[in-house]
Amino acid sequence: MSQGLIDESALPTVTATSGGVGDSATALRSATARVDRAADDAQRSWSGIGSALSSPGATDALPNAMSGAVDTASDLAAAASAVATALDAFSLEVAAIRKTRRTLAADIEELRARVAASDDDAVPPEYQVANDDLHARAGRLRTRWRTAQDELSQAIAGQVGGTPQLFPALSGNTLAAPFSRVDFTGAALRFGDAATLPLLSSLAARGADALRDWAAAHPAQAQRMLDHPPAATDVKAWWSGLGTGERDALVTGLSMVVGNLDGVRYADRGRANQHTLTTELAKAKTDRLAMYERMAGSEPLTAAERTRYQQLVERIAALESLGKTMDAGTAAAPRTIVSLTLGHPPLAAVGIGDLDSASNVTVTVPGMGNTVADSMQGWTGGAENLYNEQRKAAQDANADRNIATIAWMGYDTPDMPPSPDVLSSAKALVGAEKLRGFLSGVSATRGWEGGDHLSVVAHSYGTTTATLATAKTPVDNLTLLASAGIDGRVPDVDALAVPREHVWASQAKSDLVANIGRGAVELPRPGFGGDQPINTGNPFTANRTLVLSIPSTHTHNPGDPDWGARTFSSNDEEIAGRTYPGSDGHPATPATEATLTGEPTAEKGYLDAGTSSLYNTARTSLGYTPEGQKIP
Numbered sequence: 001m002s003q004g005l006i007d008e009s010a011l012p013t014v015t016a017t018s019g020g021v022g023d024s025a026t027a028l029r030s031a032t033a034r035v036d037r038a039a040d041d042a043q044r045s046w047s048g049i050g051s052a053l054s055s056p057g058a059t060d061a062l063p064n065a066m067s068g069a070v071d072t073a074s075d076l077a078a079a080a081s082a083v084a085t086a087l088d089a090f091s092l093e094v095a096a097i098r099k100t101r102r103t104l105a106a107d108i109e110e111l112r113a114r115v116a117a118s119d120d121d122a123v124p125p126e127y128q129v130a131n132d133d134l135h136a137r138a139g140r141l142r143t144r145w146r147t148a149q150d151e152l153s154q155a156i157a158g159q160v161g162g163t164p165q166l167f168p169a170l171s172g173n174t175l176a177a178p179f180s181r182v183d184f185t186g187a188a189l190r191f192g193d194a195a196t197l198p199l200l201s202s203l204a205a206r207g208a209d210a211l212r213d214w215a216a217a218h219p220a221q222a223q224r225m226l227d228h229p230p231a232a233t234d235v236k237a238w239w240s241g242l243g244t245g246e247r248d249a250l251v252t253g254l255s256m257v258v259g260n261l262d263g264v265r266y267a268d269r270g271r272a273n274q275h276t277l278t279t280e281l282a283k284a285k286t287d288r289l290a291m292y293e294r295m296a297g298s299e300p301l302t303a304a305e306r307t308r309y310q311q312l313v314e315r316i317a318a319l320e321s322l323g324k325t326m327d328a329g330t331a332a333a334p335r336t337i338v339s340l341t342l343g344h345p346p347l348a349a350v351g352i353g354d355l356d357s358a359s360n361v362t363v364t365v366p367g368m369g370n371t372v373a374d375s376m377q378g379w380t381g382g383a384e385n386l387y388n389e390q391r392k393a394a395q396d397a398n399a400d401r402n403i404a405t406i407a408w409m410g411y412d413t414p415d416m417p418p419s420p421d422v423l424s425s426a427k428a429l430v431g432a433e434k435l436r437g438f439l440s441g442v443s444a445t446r447g448w449e450g451g452d453h454l455s456v457v458a459h460s461y462g463t464t465t466a467t468l469a470t471a472k473t474p475v476d477n478l479t480l481l482a483s484a485g486i487d488g489r490v491p492d493v494d495a496l497a498v499p500r501e502h503v504w505a506s507q508a509k510s511d512l513v514a515n516i517g518r519g520a521v522e523l524p525r526p527g528f529g530g531d532q533p534i535n536t537g538n539p540f541t542a543n544r545t546l547v548l549s550i551p552s553t554h555t556h557n558p559g560d561p562d563w564g565a566r567t568f569s570s571n572d573e574e575i576a577g578r579t580y581p582g583s584d585g586h587p588a589t590p591a592t593e594a595t596l597t598g599e600p601t602a603e604k605g606y607l608d609a610g611t612s613s614l615y616n617t618a619r620t621s622l623g624y625t626p627e628g629q630k631i632p
Contacts, residue, residue, distance in 0.1 A: 003135050005115055005123045006108055010138040011101055012145040014094065086152055088231070092440065093148040095450035096474035096497035100141055103499055108134055137494045196221070197230060197238045200254070204246040211253030225257045226341075232444030235263025251275060260339050262441035266355035270336035273348075274326070280342060281319040288312040311344060317373035318346035325350055325377045328596075333384050338406055339438070345412055348372050349438070350380045352387040353404030360453050361442055362386065362405045362477075362621045364607075365435060366588070367460025367484060368517075369416040372409050381592035382607035383407035386457065389609075389618035396628055403622070406442075410434050414461055422461055422517055425468070425487045425553040432468035439473050451475040451497065455621040459588045459606060460484045461517060463505075464554045470496050479620045480505040480565060481606045481613065482586055484517025485554035492556075493564035501631050504620040505558035505565035506613060507533050508606070509543070513586035519552030531569040532559040568626045570606060570613035580612035 111130055118124050123131050203210045215222040229235070239247070250258050251272045258264055259272035291309050295301060301309060322337065329335030338349040355361065364383045366375065387405040394401045411431030414421030421427055443454060451474030458466035463483040467490045470478055474497035480486075483505060493500045507514050515522050515533065522535055528543035534557075535544040558565040571582035584590075584603045591608040594601035606613040616626040623631050 003132060005112065006131055006134045006138065007112065008105055008108055010108075010135060011104055012097075012142045014098055014101060014145060085231075090148060090152045092450070092473065093151075093497075096472075097141065097145055097148065099450060099474065099499065100144075100494075100497070104134065104137055104141060108138075140494055196225065197234065200250065201238070201242065201246065204242065204249040204253070206249075208249040208253030211249060215254055215257075222254070222257060226260060229261055230263075232263035232441060235261055236445065236447075237263075239264050239268070255279070256340075256342075259337070260341065262445050264445070266336055266338060266351060266445070269338060270351075273337035273340040276340055276342075277319055277322055277326075277337065281316065281323070284312050284315045284319065288316060314344070314373065315342055315346055318348070318371070318376075321373050321376045322348055322350075325380045328377065328381075333387055335380070339410065346372050347410050347412075348376060349406055349408045349410055350376070350383070351404055351406045352380070352384050354402065355404045355406075355442075356446075358402055358404035359400040360390075360403045360455065360476075360622060361446070362390065362403070362455040362457055363408050363435075363439065363442070364405060365408055365456060365458040365462035365466045366413060367458075367462040367482075368414045368422045370409060370413045376407070376409055377596050378589045378593040379409060380407040381596065382589040382605075385589075385592065385607055385609045385614055386618055386621070389614050390622055393618045393622055393624065393628070397622075397624060397630070399622070408435070408438060410438055411465065417516070422484060423519065423550065423552040425464060425489075428461065428464040428468055428487065428554070431465040435465060435469040436473040439469065439475065455479070455623075457481065457607075457617055457621050458483075460514060460586065463558065464517070467496065467558075470498050473497060477502045477621050477623050478504070479617050480558045481570070481588070481617065482507050482511055482514040482583075483558050484514055485519070485552055486556035486558055486563065487554040488556070490556070492562070493558075499631075500564060501566065502620075502623060503558075503565045504568060504616075505532075505563075506568050506570040506606075506616065507557075507559055508570040508583035508585070508613070509533055510571070510582070510584055511586045515544070515557070516550070517552065518555050518557055519550050520546055520555075521548040521550065523547055531571055532567050534560065566620075568613075568616040568620065570611070570616070573612040575612065575615060580610065580615055582612050583608075 111127060111134060115123060115127055118127075199214075200211070203214050230238075242250070247268060251268055252275050255272040255275040259269050259276055261269070264272075288309065291301065291305065291312070322340070326335055326337065333352050334354070336351040336355060338351045338355065340346075340348045364379070364386065366379050369375070370379060383405040387403070390403050390405070391401045394403060411434045412427055413431070414424070414427050416422070439451075439454060439456070443449065443451065446453070448454065454475045455477035456466050456470060456475050457479045459481045461484040463480040464485055464487055466478065466480070467486050471490050476498070478496065478498045480503075490496065493503050496503060509524060509531070511533070512522065512524075515535075520535065522533065522544040524533070525543050525545055530543050533544050535542050535546055537546075556563050559567050569582070573580050573582065581604050583606045585605070587603070587605040588607045590601055590603040590605045592605075594603075604611050607617070608614065619626050619628060625631060
């Protein structure tokens with residue numbers, strides 16, 4: 001049934017602001033100052049404690065010795081940190097919801113102006129579809145706002161109740177009431193977390209060896225810095241307060257942590273990760289050789305040792321590939337290892353440009369069959385192609401050319417067919433959480449809010465991952481290339497935390513692989529136009545014929561009008577008097593990879609230099625139309 005003419009009352013009332021919620025989180029975190037004061041009081045009662053730290057086991061005994069003095073403050077710090085973390089997440093969601101609400105309000109105002117001009121009290125038939133669409137979008141936004149509030153309530157439920165505690169007043173914020181009573185038994189973090197950064201400062205003053213010794217003696221605490229890192233804002237303030245010598249000591253003495261710690265300058269993260277690459281590659285080669293010599297000497301390896309040997313082979317291949325990737329950097333397009341973890345599989349991200357000063361950062365997300373060992377060089381080459389084309393686009397628009405791109409190989413991508421993984425959303429869901437954390441880390445490190453200055457370009461199965469991530473974490477621009485399908489949790493463009501006019505999709509007409517991920521084996525219909533492969537089921541409008549349907553959990557095609565992304569061509573195209581070749585199939589960078597290996601190829605991919613898809617993607621990822629018009 002058609003609905004009445006929509007007005008702004010259909011939109012949720014969002015009284016909270018991102019800044020106000022963030023202030024609440026800051027106020028809560030200020031409660032941890034009580035921990036510092038309590039710890040200081042306890043420490044002053046221990047003469048000679050500095051020299052005692054050099055004694056074996058002293059750092060383990062210290063928390064126990066001080067526990068009586070800091071128990072209450074420890075509980076307070078733990079609860080404050082837990083609740084503040086929930087508020088930080090809610091703050092990001094508020095920013096995204098308010099941005100979407102502004103867009104919707106503008107669309108509603110525009111529709112009402114058109115209807116008013118028609119001198120008709122009812123909604124004229126020509127505006128009914130738009131009116132119904134706005135009602136649906138408003139309904140989804142109301143649901144999203146309720147969900148955000150519910151998730152915040154659930155996150156703090158374990159902290160509410162018990163005896164009254166002395167939390168700081170959250171002045172001017174309506175969220176103060178739930179924190180009047182706090183159950184510290186539900187707090188998850190410990191006093192040690194609050195003390196870690198000051199501890200690292202003290203160790204860094206003594207040099208890199210002191211940090212290495214600490215990490216070797218306390219591997220669980222070092223690992224916790226990676227698994228549950230401090231807030232990026234805290235890290236940023238801490239890092240900026242260190243001296244050059246202390247930062248240098250941390251870069252080499254605790255490189256695996258510093259290289260992945262949001263809030264640390266990217267130039268320093270790059271130095272740390274380069275140190276990890278060099279030292280861990282040498283170590284892995286030594287360990288592999290020792291195991292190989294055992295096998296050559298007819299000494300059998302245990303099952304666990306055989307697994308370890310295979311992991312060493314995988315690690316060496318990944319680190320060697322990453323090393324070659326870095327060797328290809330130039331002064332015109334400098335490269336930085338933004339992140340590096342040595343799990344199974346090893347994961348990494350390489351930045352192009354100056355990430356510490358760039359006015360816009362674009363993160364590229366790969367699809368199926370990509371690993372650091374096999375694909376890092378080619379994927380980084382594609383990110384560099386995008387970087388170069390973005391700088392041209394910025395120059396054409398008289399905009400800031402100081403931009404950066406990141407080749408993000410930060411999740412375990414599904415294997416190539418015949419593996420069934422590419423038809424499942426399982427790896428995309430895990431990857432989306434990693435991508436959300438990475439995007440939030442970039443924003444926090446740079447001091448950006450609400451996805452400002454941040455773009456995502458995704459290819460193939462990477463579009464499945466990226467849309468799940470940006471449904472919760474806002475970015476300014478999202479470009480989806482050769483989509484292997486969008487999960488049902490993201491039913492249309494309005495389910496994203498991205499302005500709908502800034503979401504773009506493209507698939508070359510010669511690409512017969514992307515749609516297989518969506519569960520559809522299709523063949524082209526010669527003579528039927530359109531720059532996107534579309535199977536509408538209508539023989540008069542479809543330019544594809546369905547040959548076979550296969551089960552997939554991510555069947556939405558972002559290029560379909562019903563899903564709602566804007567589209568551009570990835571086919572042969574004439575642009576400004578120049579002919580740009582289109583993508584010849586599904587791969588992103590076949591020509592770039594052929595250049596790396598020295599093998600001849602005539603095949604072009606979506607992110608290869610000189611293609612129509614790269615030209616268009618460079619502009620949409622900076623917030624312009626392919627024609628170069630700035631998108632509001």
